[in-house]
Amino acid sequence: MDQMIYSIVSVKKKQRELNTLLVGMKGVSGADLYAVFFDDLTAVVSNIKKASLVANRSNAIEYARVIETLAQHFTLLPVRFGSVMESTDVIIKMLGRNYHEIQRNLTKVENKVEFGLKILCDSEKIKTELIAKAEADTNTEPAFAGQNSIYRKYLDKKLKEHRFEEMLISYADPIIKDITSHLAQLNPIHKFQKRPSKTNIIDDVFLLEKDKKEELIQAVEELQNQYAGLRLLLTGPWPPYNFVDITIK
Amino acid sequence: MHDNVIDRSKDITILEVLDRVLNKGVILTGDIVISVADIDLVYLGVKLMLSSVETMEQIKSGKSVNV
Numbered sequence: 514m515d516q517m518i519y520s521i522v523s524v525k526k527k528q529r530e531l532n533t534l535l536v537g538m539k540g541v542s543g544a545d546l547y548a549v550f551f552d553d554l555t556a557v558v559s560n561i562k563k564a565s566l567v568a569n570r571s572n573a574i575e576y577a578r579v580i581e582t583l584a585q586h587f588t589l590l591p592v593r594f595g596s597v598m599e600s601t602d603v604i605i606k607m608l609g610r611n612y613h614e615i616q617r618n619l620t621k622v623e624n625k626v627e628f629g630l631k632i633l634c635d636s637e638k639i640k641t642e643l644i645a646k647a648e649a650d651t652n653t654e655p656a657f658a659g660q661n662s663i664y665r666k667y668l669d670k671k672l673k674e675h676r677f678e679e680m681l682i683s684y685a686d687p688i689i690k691d692i693t694s695h696l697a698q699l700n701p702i703h704k705f706q707k708r709p710s711k712t713n714i715i716d717d718v719f720l721l722e723k724d725k726k727e728e729l730i731q732a733v734e735e736l737q738n739q740y741a742g743l744r745l746l747l748t749g750p751w752p753p754y755n756f757v758d759i760t761i762k
Numbered sequence: 763m764h765d766n767v768i769d770r771s772k773d774i775t776i777l778e779v780l781d782r783v784l785n786k787g788v789i790l791t792g793d794i795v796i797s798v799a800d801i802d803l804v805y806l807g808v809k810l811m812l813s814s815v816e817t818m819e820q821i822k823s824g825k826s827v828n829v
Binding site for chain 2: 518520521568570573574576577580590591592593594596598607618629748751754755757759760761
């Protein structure tokens with residue numbers, strides 16, 4: 514039977530602890546979970562029929578719950594939903610072939626958790642100011658003067674939208690700098706993304722030592738007070754989904 | 763006090779969970795095997811980066827998905 518892999522866990526000498534933990538847990542669709550060991554690495558898997566593997570909300574949440582519970586006890590690498598291998602033997606060989614790369618990633622995330630920080634710009638005041646500035650900038654450049662008015666209106670509209678987008682992206686730069694500097698004392702590893710969606714101007718995920726959660730919350734509260742016109746959403750702690758840098762063969 | 767900062771909204775949390783579970787983590791070469799809701803089984807080559815719900819909706823509605 515095929516086996517779905519949930520995560521790769523660093524067990525070291527805690528194999529018995531992992532087995533005991535797995536006895537009390539269930540995987541996707543209530544499947545039993547078990548451990549496939551190779552040296553000090555373990556793949557946590559469940560039997561699965563390929564045809565029954567459905568990427569729906571409840572399965573994804575059950576899958577995430579398994580990873581989250583394991584992450585509370587062990588250092589691990591989450592595996593993307595839907596990753597299936599044919600047998601235990603194939604999984605053992607995969608762990609052996611990729612041993613050093615897996616260990617490198619596990620070392621990177623050891624004793625750390627991931628947090629997400631979204632900066633949402635749903636303030637009408639800020640938007641209005643930026644739109645007005647975009648319009649003012651556009652009006653100073655008669656780029657399409659003399660052209661047919663329908664085309665000109667269309668191009669002006671597009672130009673304004675483009676300017677607005679550019680402004681929001683530029684608007685994000687000093688905020689990113691500020692976040693980086695404000696959280697620097699916690700020594701996080703950041704991954705920033707600018708303007709990932711319409712209302713979201715910055716998406717930051719970062720890896721942080723487990724015991725720094727309270728300090729982080731305080732630092733984000735201070736940032737929120739500083740940026741009253743923006744909404745800051747902090748989520749976590751998560752297993753290190755965004756900090757796994759490995760494609761396994 | 764912390765509730766102002768840590769958003770515990772269920773919807774946001776679920777979206778965050780879906781984004782991570784479907785988009786992030788270790789990539790295994792071979793096939794990622796999923797079927798979405800009640801449609802036919804879809805085999806996705808591992809090079810396809812699922813962009814979570816949006817891609818799922820595209821698959822569901824029969825639209826092509828960029829690989």
